[in-house]
Structure formats: structure tokens, C-alpha cells
Amino acid sequence: MSEGNGKLVWIFPDGDLPPAGEPDLPLEGHESLIVLNTGDERADIEIDVYFSDREPELGLKVSVPARRVQCFRVDQPLGDRQFQVPFGQYALRLRSTRKIIAQIGRADVRQPNLAYYTTIGYGCD
Amino acid sequence: MSEGNGKLVWIFPDGDLPPAGEPDLPLEGHESLIVLNTGDERADIEIDVYFSDREPELGLKVSVPARRVQCFRVDQPLGDRQFQVPFGQYALRLRSTRKIIAQIGRADVRQPNLAYYTTIGYGCD
């Protein structure tokens, strides 16, 4: 049994859902959270969503199987409670039962061409 | 009471305000500093702005409430002294009373389409 690489807690301060954009574009505007579990046991994760002007939404449950990478679309209902992250500034914290590595990406199609950005999160234990 | 995640000091070497761009674009060119406080006490932060050719502007005070994320536009007057960061190269250091996580982003609309970039800062204690 391998323990897996990474950290138990991952933080992404800067979330801000872009508009989906026109339906005929090759890519829809969105933000995605990518989680890799290199270990041999399932990682159970609670996602906390922070806002500027209200209390956080805590403990949205997702999981990543052993030896798998999973993509969670943040513009779609998230976790066991199917929470819809609203437009506007938000931040994410992941708390996992197993070590994982997490990265976030944004694809913005507001203007005629795609703009991307990505960052590996801030990881801690 | 939860202590909150992150570090007390955050550094962003590469700041350079883009022009605001044409008024009819869907997004204004700007740089934003995003700070997340996951702890249960307010984080009082001093922002130091460094330049290439003059002494730094030290100790611009801002704060982030408990369990909140805040966005500080760097192209607008900043902190308690409402300091206007000039165009040209600058760098930021944040010194916080509580652990925080900080990220910076630039949206550049100089050409017909948006260009983005983001990075989580360099965190230390």
C-alpha cells in the first residue's frame, strides 16, 4: 500500500467564475478543480467555499479513487449537497483524509479568444 | 477558535499595472490581490509596495474579516492611506497578524483579447 504524494489541505484564494460564453465557441468558460490521488486508498475530501460577504459553505463532500485524477467543474453543482457556487469572488479550501495534490484552472472566453490561467494550490497539513 | 491556514508574510515580485483599456470591453485591465482568511479572527495586514528607483511605500493597512476572502484592486487607491500605485514595475509584500493565503492576478486588455495571469505568492513566516 502506497501512502500517496502531497498534502492534506489545499487552498485556492482566487476563484471567480467567468461567463460561459457563446454556445458556438470551442470551449466553454469555466473553472475546474483538478485533484490527483497517487495513493492506494480513496481520498475523501471536504470542500469549503469562502465568500467576501457571507459565511463560508463548509464540507461539500467529494472523493477521488485510489490512483486516479478527477476534475470537478466549479461552475456546476458541487459535492454531495450539489452546491452551486455563485458568480463573484470565492475561495476554496480542500480537506482530505489522504494526501492529494490539487490545481485550479480558469478558461475565459468572454472576448473572441480564449484566456487561460492555472495554479497549483497552496498545500499544507 | 481556528487559527487559519497559511503564512504571515506573502510576497509578489512582479507587479506592473496594465492600461485600463477601452471602455466598451467586457473586462477592465487591472491587477488584483486576493487574500483569504480561513481563521476565526480578523487578519490585520500591512502592505509594502517596492519600486525599482525609490524607497518602498511601507505599511498600507488593510484587513480581512474572519472566514472571508477579499479582493484588493491594485489599480485603485490602496489601504488606509489610499496610496495610488503608479504605472511601472512594482512588488508587494504583505505582513499579516494572522495566517492568510494570498494570490495576485493580472487581466490585460491592451490587445483586442484578454490576457490573464495569476500566481499564488511566495509565503513565509
Add this chain to the structure above:
Amino acid sequence: MSEGNGKLVWIFPDGDLPPAGEPDLPLEGHESLIVLNTGDERADIEIDVYFSDREPELGLKVSVPARRVQCFRVDQPLGDRQFQVPFGQYALRLRSTRKIIAQIGRADVRQPNLAYYTTIGYGCD
């Protein structure tokens, strides 16, 4: 003999090969893995490729000579087994015999203009 800088293990959660794009564009859509070996001995590296819906492809062998940087195109056959990473979500883990530093980049030319992104990996031992 210098030991070289960096870490033995590097992880990139978010891989997703973009289409190559039209043949007349100045740059082909692709993802590249860049590995720097600052040490005085060759780094032998095993690349593990993770997926969402199948077991990982483990132990693709590559190497980076002493005091060299190497670029590995992820859209082209990879490693000693010449494994072709398929379209769709994937993640990478590098395990090296010597300390290295690794970074990944994507160039997306799906829309008329280039979109870039890059990140230095998550490094651990």
C-alpha cells in the same frame, strides 16, 4: 561533483492535451514537460501517467544529462515505451534518481489566438 537542485518527485495534476490546431499557425497546440538537471550526474526519471477512469501507466523511462534542460512533448510518444498520452484529463508524476526541477506548459491554439499556461510542479521527496 555537485548534487544538483530540486526534488526527487514532481507532480502535475492538470494535464489535458489541446488539439494541434490549424497547420498554418505559428505554434502548434501542445503540452510540454520541462526538466532541469543542475547536478553533475545524469538523472534517470520514471514518468507515471494517471487517468480518470483507468489504472495509471507507470514507469515510462526518460533521462536528463548532467547540467542540461530537456523538453519532453507530452503530445508525442513518451519515454522508452513510446506511450501516447490520449486526449482527456491526465496527470503526471516524475520520480527521479537525482534532484531535478520540473515545469509544465500548455499552448492552446484552438481559437484564433494563442493561450498559454504554465506552472512549476509540486515537488517533494
Add this chain to the structure above:
Amino acid sequence: MSEGNGKLVWIFPDGDLPPAGEPDLPLEGHESLIVLNTGDERADIEIDVYFSDREPELGLKVSVPARRVQCFRVDQPLGDRQFQVPFGQYALRLRSTRKIIAQIGRADVRQPNLAYYTTIGYGCD
């Protein structure tokens, strides 16, 4: 006297100078290395440039004054020996006498619109 924040060694695996682009564009294609010295003594830095197919160019000397941020254009002659980094893959290592924080950025104007990318380096001692 304040010691300054950061690390003594910074590494950037993925350098690749973009073409300068057409002369009438609002921004020239280039790569820039940004170094912040928050300390009260000058940081003397040696830049090592690594390549894919030849020995590295070691010890290009630059310095950053106390409490200043400096931008070094990598597409222009670099350091005391005014070394011209060629087109193609390269990597950078900075070795400093004082703690610093370093970030690299690329602005690519090959296609009609700007593409950006940035990353804070991998820092170690």
C-alpha cells in the same frame, strides 16, 4: 538591518524566448526575470543559464539594491558579460548572496493578441 525575505537560490526550468513581434504592437514579445530584495543590503546575484545541448553559461553577475525590485529582460544582453540568451529552450538558476524572491514572465505576441504567462520560481537554499 533587516535580512530580507526569500531564498538564496531560485530556479526557472522553462525559458524559451518568443519572437519580438511586429513593431506596431503595444507590447514586444519578451521574457523578463523579476527580482525583489526586501533586505537592507545589496544582493549580488550570479545567473546560470542552462541549455539542452551545450554546457551552461555560468556566473553572469547582476545585483539588486537594498529594498528594490529589478526587472532583467532575458531577451537583451544579460549580466556583466552581456550574454545574449539564444532562441530555443533554456533554464535559469540564480545564486544570491542575500535572500531574494524571483519570478519570471513571458509575453508572447506571435499571434494578433497577447499571451502571457508567469511563475514564481522554485526557491531553495
